[in-house]
Amino acid sequence: MKRIIISFLALVLFLPSLGFAQNFDQSEFEIWKAKRLKSLLSETGWLNLAGLYWLKDGNNTIGGADGNDCQFPTEHSVGKLGNIYLEKGKVYLKDVPANATITVKGVPFSGGLIFEEGKESPVLVHQSLRWFIIKRGEKYAIRLRDLESEYVKNFKGIEYFPFQSNLVLKAKFVPTKGRKLKIVDVTGRVYEEESPGKVVFNVAGKEYALLATQEGDQLFIVFGDTSNKHETYGGGRFLYVDMPKNGEEVIMDFNRSYNPPCTFTPYATCPLPVAENKLPIQILAGEKYTSHY
Incomplete structure (x- = not known):
């Protein structure tokens, strides 16, 4: 894994x-x-952060199943959510399976451009998960939140x-x-x-x-x-x-x-x-x- x-x-x-x-x-x-x-x-607070996944050039598989390049929390994700593709500074979501319901601003999203420098990166939603693309230096990553994070539930x-x-x-x-x-x-x-x-x-x-x-x-x-x-x-x-x-x-x-x-x-x-x-x-x-x- x-x-x-x-x-x-x-x-x-x-x-x-x-x-x-x-x-x-x-x-x-x-x-x-x-x-x-x-x-x-x-x-958008710090307590619900669930991970950050650095992307390699080309294809990066995402989802809750073992074997994904970017494994999301299993209990809050279907096994396969699609592929994140990084090419020449642009990032795309591709190959979203039929059982993976993803939305952007409440509208179903089946794939497309999700990051281009100088433009706002959309927040993608699946179940309790929220994620978007960030750039740090010359590297790109998925920043992931989980609204049902244990850090939120257990915060004292x-x-x-x-x-x-x-x-x-x-x-x-x-x-x-x-x-x-x-x-x-x-x-x-x-x-x-x-x-x-x-x-x-x-x-x-x-x-x-x-x-x-x-x-x-x-x-x-x-x-x-x-x-x-x-x-x-x-x-x-x-x-x-x-x-x-x-x-x-x-x-x-x-x-x-x-x-x-x-x-x-x-x-x-x-x-x-x-x-x-x-x-x-x-x-x-x-x-x-x-x-x-």
């Missing part, structure tokens, strides 16, 4: 924005937590540190030009992201800085601290900060530090903090990491 279950790049490319940030008191923190939970449990929620008002910080955004961060993910893959600058802040009278990338009108920060591998996830946490609107001042709320998707599922790969973003202090705010995830 050739079963390809390879984690995918979480990266920053597919994360829902968890900024939600306007006010920074405890009541707003509770609202933020509720939105965070809703995002995780949604149809997220644990948080108590709200820490002293970790809602006024900070300074210091822009840079032409700087790229060399980022390593949990699988060892290395890639570059442009950084618009760093956020400089004080904790207990000492100055620290964190490098950021940018998503829309927000800064995205991957950071580590000395609580990692103990109270918090060993690979660090994520944090959004709103871009400054006037001047350089921003608000950095460490209570909204949240776990990467790979804390919830084995089917995600996550960026690790760059060396400059490993703080020599504990940040006991935001999401904890516990083994029941």
